[in-house]
């Protein structure tokens with residue numbers, strides 16, 4: 030009897046564990062007027078619903094209606110990207126004398142961790158409380174998409190006060206040093222996901238330098254001032270106001286100003302959509318932010334029949350510098366066993 034009983038318990042527990050690991054679901058965080066939805070597929074941010082200055086609620090995040098639509102998408106809508114976000118030039122790097130070849134999914138380069146990066150795996154739901162937080166975790170294995178060593182990863186989305194959302198990303202290498210560079214790839218449109226393009230949003234970005242790229246969007250290794258270039262957003266101005274001086278819009282890493290007090294987060298940006306009055310502020314502990322104006326979006330069929338065209342959203346992906354594994358002058362992204370990677374983001378949303 031005892032044996033049959035424990036066998037049944039084993040079956041029930043293992044099927045529970047199995048279903049917990051495999052099922053893709055939607056998790057909502059809600060407090061007052063603020064609500065947001067997430068899924069354990071790619072640890073993805075699905076929606077953020079905010080009041081405008083009149084109290085009208087809109088979803089300000091681009092995405093799809095169904096979680097299944099996020100599988101095989103090429104936009105990375107709302108996903109956590111990794112193990113190494115952004116591009117790795119030539120899909121390879123050398124670490125401690127060993128050459129690692131990563132999956133080349135963007136021409137001959139690696140983009141956002143390879144063709145099955147963290148944005149395309151099912152995460153485990155570790156903890157969920159509707160009024161406070163949801164935590165997803167993922168165990169990345171040695172050699173996954175070419176990266177060295179096992180890596181334990183977690184992402185927590187957390188409501189703070191009534192209008193703040195915090196994101197905490199952590200990663201622990203278990204047996205080998207590895208590069209880690211996670212990023213949240215949300216496409217925002219503060220007028221509402223279906224309100225057209227983001228050209229008239231006003232942006233202030235707290236970076237005086239960028240890391241220029243070549244024709245394949247791989248950093249050249251230079252770090253240059255934005256002064257007197259269309260990249261200068263140190264004073265707030267409309268995102269579209271200098272598009273005529275750029276070939277495709279923005280897709281570039283900014284070097285963020287250091288916070289005056291070293292333990293404090295750095296301010297990244299303030300974005301305002303003046304018609305609806307919504308304002309988004311962002312802080313991080315990361316040294317860089319990729320500013321992207323969805324230049325590659327092309328008639329993407331999204332939520333509620335909306336077709337997202339070019340520049341329908343903007344991304345502010347806080348992270349380390351792109352291709353840092355191949356540029357010794359960029360801040361290192363190598364994390365050693367017993368070390369820990371911690372990435373914080375704090376958003377504050379208001380409307381006036």
Ligand SMILES: *[C@@H]1O[C@H](CO)[C@@H](O)[C@H](O)[C@H]1NC(C)=O
Pocket residue numbers: 097100101
């Ligand atoms: C996604 O792509 C994989 C392989 O490329 C395929 O096996 C799978 O069916 C696709 N999933 C969806 C939902 O299209």
Ligand SMILES: *[C@@H]1O[C@H](CO)[C@@H](O)[C@H](O)[C@H]1NC(C)=O
Pocket residue numbers: 170171179203204
């Ligand atoms: C690494 O992960 C594999 C499974 O993916 C496991 O078998 C192995 O024991 C892990 N090694 C360490 C040191 O965690």
Ligand SMILES: *[C@@H]1O[C@H](CO)[C@@H](O)[C@H](O)[C@H]1NC(C)=O
Pocket residue numbers: 333334
């Ligand atoms: C979906 O679109 C219809 C019309 O296009 C609109 O009336 C409705 O409010 C939209 N629903 C949501 C949830 O945005």
